[in-house]
Amino acid sequence: MDLPRLETILSRYEGEPWDLIPVLQDIQDSYSYLPKDELQVVSERLNVPLTQIYSVATFFKMFSLIPKGKHQIKVCTGTTCHLKGSHRVAESLSHRLGVEVGYTTKDMQFSLDTVGCLGSCAQAPVMMVDDKYYGRTTVDKVPKILKLYK
Amino acid sequence: MPRFESIDHLREYRRQLIAKRDPNQPQVLVCAGPGCLPMGSEDVAAAFREELEKNGLAAKVVLKECGCHGLCAGAVRVLLRPQEITYQHVKAEDVPEIVEKTLKDGQVVDRLVYEDPHTQEKAAHKKDIPFFKGQMPIVLRKLDVIDPTSLDDYLALGGYRGLRKALLEMKADDIIDAIDKSGLRGRGGGGFPTGRKWRICQEVEDEPKFIICNGDEGDPGAFMDRAVMEGDPHAVIEGMIIGAFAIGASKGYIYVRHEYPLAVSRLQMAIDQCRESGFLGKNILRSGFDFDIKISRGAGAFVCGEETSLIHSMEGFIGEPSPRPPYPAQSGLFGKPTVINNVETWANVPEIINLGADWYADIGTEKSKGTKVFSLVGAVNQTGLVEVPMGTTLRQIVYDLGGGIRQDREFKAVQTGGPSGGCIPPQFLDLPVDYDSLQSVGSIMGSGGMIVMDTSSCMVDVARYFINFLYQESCGKCTPCREGLKQILFILDEIIHGRGQEEHLGLMEELCAVMSAASICGLGKSAVNPIRSTMKYFREEYLSHIRDKKCHALVCRPLLKYTVDPETCTGCLACVRECPVGAISGKKKMAQEIDQELCIKCGLCYEACQFEAIKIE
Ligand SMILES: Cc1cc2nc3c(=O)[nH]c(=O)nc-3n(C[C@H](O)[C@H](O)[C@H](O)COP(=O)(O)O)c2cc1C
Numbered sequence: 001m002d003l004p005r006l007e008t009i010l011s012r013y014e015g016e017p018w019d020l021i022p023v024l025q026d027i028q029d030s031y032s033y034l035p036k037d038e039l040q041v042v043s044e045r046l047n048v049p050l051t052q053i054y055s056v057a058t059f060f061k062m063f064s065l066i067p068k069g070k071h072q073i074k075v076c077t078g079t080t081c082h083l084k085g086s087h088r089v090a091e092s093l094s095h096r097l098g099v100e101v102g103y104t105t106k107d108m109q110f111s112l113d114t115v116g117c118l119g120s121c122a123q124a125p126v127m128m129v130d131d132k133y134y135g136r137t138t139v140d141k142v143p144k145i146l147k148l149y150k
Numbered sequence: 151m152p153r154f155e156s157i158d159h160l161r162e163y164r165r166q167l168i169a170k171r172d173p174n175q176p177q178v179l180v181c182a183g184p185g186c187l188p189m190g191s192e193d194v195a196a197a198f199r200e201e202l203e204k205n206g207l208a209a210k211v212v213l214k215e216c217g218c219h220g221l222c223a224g225a226v227r228v229l230l231r232p233q234e235i236t237y238q239h240v241k242a243e244d245v246p247e248i249v250e251k252t253l254k255d256g257q258v259v260d261r262l263v264y265e266d267p268h269t270q271e272k273a274a275h276k277k278d279i280p281f282f283k284g285q286m287p288i289v290l291r292k293l294d295v296i297d298p299t300s301l302d303d304y305l306a307l308g309g310y311r312g313l314r315k316a317l318l319e320m321k322a323d324d325i326i327d328a329i330d331k332s333g334l335r336g337r338g339g340g341g342f343p344t345g346r347k348w349r350i351c352q353e354v355e356d357e358p359k360f361i362i363c364n365g366d367e368g369d370p371g372a373f374m375d376r377a378v379m380e381g382d383p384h385a386v387i388e389g390m391i392i393g394a395f396a397i398g399a400s401k402g403y404i405y406v407r408h409e410y411p412l413a414v415s416r417l418q419m420a421i422d423q424c425r426e427s428g429f430l431g432k433n434i435l436r437s438g439f440d441f442d443i444k445i446s447r448g449a450g451a452f453v454c455g456e457e458t459s460l461i462h463s464m465e466g467f468i469g470e471p472s473p474r475p476p477y478p479a480q481s482g483l484f485g486k487p488t489v490i491n492n493v494e495t496w497a498n499v500p501e502i503i504n505l506g507a508d509w510y511a512d513i514g515t516e517k518s519k520g521t522k523v524f525s526l527v528g529a530v531n532q533t534g535l536v537e538v539p540m541g542t543t544l545r546q547i548v549y550d551l552g553g554g555i556r557q558d559r560e561f562k563a564v565q566t567g568g569p570s571g572g573c574i575p576p577q578f579l580d581l582p583v584d585y586d587s588l589q590s591v592g593s594i595m596g597s598g599g600m601i602v603m604d605t606s607s608c609m610v611d612v613a614r615y616f617i618n619f620l621y622q623e624s625c626g627k628c629t630p631c632r633e634g635l636k637q638i639l640f641i642l643d644e645i646i647h648g649r650g651q652e653e654h655l656g657l658m659e660e661l662c663a664v665m666s667a668a669s670i671c672g673l674g675k676s677a678v679n680p681i682r683s684t685m686k687y688f689r690e691e692y693l694s695h696i697r698d699k700k701c702h703a704l705v706c707r708p709l710l711k712y713t714v715d716p717e718t719c720t721g722c723l724a725c726v727r728e729c730p731v732g733a734i735s736g737k738k739k740m741a742q743e744i745d746q747e748l749c750i751k752c753g754l755c756y757e758a759c760q761f762e763a764i765k766i767e
């Protein structure tokens with residue numbers, strides 16, 4: 001376990017039980033998942049039972065208990081994107097990366113997920129790779145976008 | 151930034167700031183809002199920076215990256231002041247020409263201006279474009295002209311004047327009276343009178359009190375709150391400080407959706423600026439009032455937009471709602487009185503205090519005052535953000551502002567209120583939009599998503615889409631919502647797979663009755679709206695799926711058949727490369743054929759084909 005890394009995260013907070021979600025978010029951002037040993041430490045420090053930590057970790061979509069890939073791909077399946085065929089974009093990505101939605105490629109490069117709405121509905125269908133948004137992503141644009149990250 | 155030691159100091163600083171600014175100075179305002187950012191705002195701004203430098207104009211021309219300019223369909227947009235010329239679909243390559251022609255010579259670059267979708271008439275100036283004409287921007291007023299990272303920009307346009315007035319001239323009760331009298335109702339969906347909510351909280355004798363800004367914006371298809379948080383973060387913060395002063399809160403939180411990283415960083419920057427200049431922290435503007443704001447990030451759960459679940463998740467628990475009463479205003483965060491309002495609600499507050507309750511109450515309808523921001527998206531020509539007085543008709547929004555339906559297709563429905571709302575059919579196009587009128591036709595105002603659908607949308611598919619969304623997002627705490635959604639989804643899937651029966655419709659109505667009566671929170675209660683509204687207004691579509699096994703809009707996959715037209719197929723094999731199951735075969739440069747047994751009807755071949763040789767029936 002990388003204790004110094006975890007300590008840096010914990011030092012940003014006061015160690016109260018209500019710091020749980022922000023602490024988990026920072027761990028998720030830093031490790032790309034919530035490692036078991038780290039959660040044990042979090043439980044002791046914040047004085048929150050491990051069961052509650054797992055209930056939170058499995059309730060919210062941003063948390064993952066297994067490592068995520070280097071790049072996070074999120075395909076919007078919000079209403080506007082749905083109407084403009086975003087499931088085809090998701091399917092094309094899934095096909096090209098050889099991975100189901102919700103999973104990570106074997107080489108740990110890409111995680112593929114769908115999300116409710118990315119807030120750029122005027123450019124539907126929209127997808128996001130890490131913190132960058134891509135608009136009007138028709139199927140033929142998918143390979144070009146992927147290339148930027150390969 | 152200086153630290154403002156008094157209200158006079160602030161006034162003096164603002165005076166000098168305005169005097170220093172030349173209203174005729176050329177400005178290039180590049181839109182970096184939610185609609186333009188994915189289309190390359192950063193590249194356009196970088197190109198301007200370089201080109202201005204190259205032409206020795208960097209000191210003369212102000213370049214800013216701003217929030218949403220409204221008409222997102224024309225992304226990336228650039229506004230040139232003082233002429234108010236607005237360019238659309240700007241790419242980095244266009245920038246040298248804009249600098250050369252417009253900035254140096256004062257000429258308009260014709261190919262980059264707005265073109266009417268019907269008459270092809272061009273318009274270069276904002277005032278001549280129909281999209282902007284029928285609007286009344288209050289919340290969106292500053293978005294296209296200020297740099298959201300600059301407190302000076304906000305101050306120069308009258309920012310923190312509302313706060314100044316509240317602290318200097320008003321008592322807490324006066325502020326609540328003003329909000330009450332203005333008629334402001336919550337913009338997050340429910341439309342609860344804001345003044346009344348504040349009063350309830352103020353009157354509870356318990357300390358400390360909290361303020362929360364709900365920036366969870368979970369409704370798919372809605373991006374007003376994102377645009378405001380990213381484009382004018384200080385307006386939200388100013389509203390919150392005024393509200394905190396009125397109810398006596400010492401701490402505020404802004405709960406921002408996990409998918410909005412830019413909103414988080416913009417708000418954080420604005421909060422830091424406020425602390426530095428004395429708008430937040432101890433003894434704000436030397437008034438004796440202490441208040442500070444922190445950002446809470448959401449973790450990806452739609453139900454956390456609901457106020458009680460939002461509060462639970464801020465306390466470190468899962469986002470399960472609890473029955474109300476007690477309302478958060480009585481017992482909220484950590485059991486303390488808490489006012490929770492939506493982003494747009496907060497952003498209205500400074501102007502109401504600044505310009506007066508009467509001014510605001512004059513706008514809108516009898517029971518819905520002021521303006522509402524809508525994200526107008528879907529099948530209209532001019533997609534984007536619009537802000538109109540309450541009572542504007544759907545027709546005005548869809549046709550006058552939105553420029554009608556794309557490709558002159560037929561209007562089918564407008565969906566408002568997100569997953570809790572309904573689909574409104576053409577016979578209600580002349581409905582004046584407000585909280586009550588939308589409810590009367592089986593939808594709700596919601597947070598302001600307005601998704602226009604044409605004949606290419608299938609209403610059964612739309613209903614299934616929302617039910618599936620809600621099924622995934624239901625927290626599962628109460629049975630009617632958890633099980634009801636599951637059963638309705640099952641029935642809709644049967645219908646979409648051609649196994650539907652007419653009795654299914656009655657069954658769905660029964661399920662709806664139970665869910666709306668017995669669910670704990672709004673998610674389950676209003677989940678019936680997409681079902682009821684589509685069954686009521688588009689019943690024949692359900693029937694054609696059930697009786698004829700046909701989806702006339704060609705959407706429901708299991709009812710479709712994909713074939714290759716041998717006449718038009720060039721044998722380029724683009725479809726073959728795309729097909730995930732290898733269902734397409736044939737020789738190169740010859741017509742291809744689809745094996746119906748293998749085909750999973752994904753439609754990828756249809757999109758991949760450049761020659762429209764793939765046919766759907
Ligand atoms: C399922 C559900 C989701 C909600 N999502 C949001 C949301 O994303 N943003 C929001 O402001 N209000 C949302 N609300 C409404 C809030 O519960 C609350 O009424 C609102 O934030 C109060 O602010 P207002 O009075 O300013 O509208 C949601 C309600 C429900 C039932």
Ligand code: SF4
Pocket residue numbers: 453470471623624625626627628629631632669670671672673674675
């Ligand atoms: S109505 Fe649905 S989301 Fe709301 S509490 Fe019940 S199960 Fe949870």
Ligand code: SF4
Pocket residue numbers: 712725728729730731732733734744748749750751752753754755756
């Ligand atoms: S619809 Fe999908 S599965 Fe069927 S032929 Fe086309 S690409 Fe292949």
Ligand code: FES
Pocket residue numbers: 076077078079080081082116117118119120121122124125126370371372
């Ligand atoms: S629906 Fe896809 S960005 Fe909003």
Ligand code: FES
Pocket residue numbers: 181182183184185186187217218219220221222223225226227534535
């Ligand atoms: S985001 Fe640029 S116009 Fe809306």
